[in-house]
Amino acid sequence: MKILVDAMGGDNAPAAIIEGVVAALNKNSEIELVLCGRQNEVEAELKKYTYDKSRVEIVDCPDVIDMNDIPTEAVRRKGTSMMTAYWMLKKQEELDAFVTAGSTGAAIAGGQLILGRIKGVKRPALCCMIPNVSGEEGKKTLLCDCGANAECKPIMLCQFAVLASAYASVAFGIKHPKVGLLNNGTEEHKGDPLHQETYKLLSSIDCINFIGNVEGRDTLIGDVDVVVCDGFSGNIAVKSIEGTAKMMLKVMKKQFTSSLSSKIGSLFLLGAIKRMRTELDFEKIGGAILLGLKKPVIKSHGSSKASAIEAAINDAYMAVKSNLVANVAGNLEKIDLDNLVKSEEE
């Protein structure tokens, strides 16, 4: 399996990207990686590590997309690591997926305009995993869209539900993932017209297991597998979760080192604190998959460290291995979206 990696994307590129790349290579012998970036910088980082060189290829890209670049303009700029990767992904059949920690807006624009959407998909959506303590250890909720589309129509939210439901089946091995609509209350009439109409449409789609409206807390503590939302609300939710986690860890650290007694206690708890961080896995929260594109694209958090990049490469591997795109396309065909829209308009 061949996965493209944007070696220059994100705040810690290329050092953290290459460290993650090497870790992924050394753990998974099935993957080959194609690194897009400034050849000399990438080579200088690679030199620091031991790995199977036969499974790495570098594609020299002189330019990098900045977080401040306007996405639709960035797409047209030639020679950037991200857009070079997208063009290769589109044109070369043997390339299976793409991982980037670069600009989210540019990654979405490149995915739409260069790689292209699965037939029938109106807009790709960003889908991220959130730890959820309602079930077995390791349970996660998919939140979709967590930021690609600030403005949505009901039909788009329905597509997000179908896309993310197919992903949940594949990623979690659940046959009928529970799909909830993120709203400001659980009652059917809740929300603005967008959410009220979406509720009606979702209720009429047979191929998903729609359980009704859910609230912000349900993503983390509710019995739900997929939480569907517009990209504006999704962004607010993800960043509120991230902020709360950071705040709590900061307060915990402060209190746990505030006295001799608590310092002693913390020593006994080193293992538990480490397991807690692993279980919560906040490094990965910023990472998301772009659903609805012709091949899997993983958008890692801009501040990704090596472990997040390694995890993103692993997510890409899992998506390819499980035939995610074919599964998603198959599910999309089961719903007659045009008909849904028509019945909605009548």
Add this chain to the structure above:
Amino acid sequence: MKILVDAMGGDNAPAAIIEGVVAALNKNSEIELVLCGRQNEVEAELKKYTYDKSRVEIVDCPDVIDMNDIPTEAVRRKGTSMMTAYWMLKKQEELDAFVTAGSTGAAIAGGQLILGRIKGVKRPALCCMIPNVSGEEGKKTLLCDCGANAECKPIMLCQFAVLASAYASVAFGIKHPKVGLLNNGTEEHKGDPLHQETYKLLSSIDCINFIGNVEGRDTLIGDVDVVVCDGFSGNIAVKSIEGTAKMMLKVMKKQFTSSLSSKIGSLFLLGAIKRMRTELDFEKIGGAILLGLKKPVIKSHGSSKASAIEAAINDAYMAVKSNLVANVAGNLEKIDLDNLVKSEEE
């Protein structure tokens, strides 16, 4: 000072309400409380405690508003504890404020339709306090609107900014509270048309210290005092924060009791964990003040325990003591909202 309390509102009424009422009475000799509720039930609870009986009055209300009641209908139902309190608050000058843990929708409807708004206020807003670790210990951020108005216009968000800014001045003693607009990114052009227009309007209001767009995490870890948002986004934010906190405390508890070593460690940390809970103060997060009404109304979380009710009564006391409503009205007069709207429409 005389404060009305809805003795029947919330999941744990009347027991938890009365426990909180007695705690507040015993700590603050300046307050007198008027309890609206079923007299026999309220008296039965009161009998369990020792307190200054001369500062408590019961108003017998046979009916209670249910969480499932439709707010606009609930307002018209006579004899409910919440609406009786609102009518008394409106008509009796010596009554200063109202605390309820009952239905949020009914509390907003009653506030608007019975008590009435401050002159010029288009819609009252729910404003809650979130712990923030960016500054000194005990720093909080006000999030407004956190759920009263699912659908907003730019002018409403501007009013929320003015209302919450005045409250922050009073509650935190800050002269020029930093006001941010909750958006899906910090750049000026971010968000849907509602947020783009609001950004422009907020930039033109002199009496608030507008610092631009903020993201979901800034409420908790950013250098900001007031975060303005539409009630839909605000509800998503607050409930995501609540869910994350609950999830993390659950994981922490599990890990901290998972082995003998961690159990020993936890014993040393009892004090630190208690301080952490106090600092984070999640019991109070659900509590909010309804801004824009003619007298202070505190809406406590439906699942409020006694400590949250006591805190809510204290919030009401502080709001009255600091002349919050007069301050808010004064600030509102400084901005020429009609003119703002006109210049916006041109």
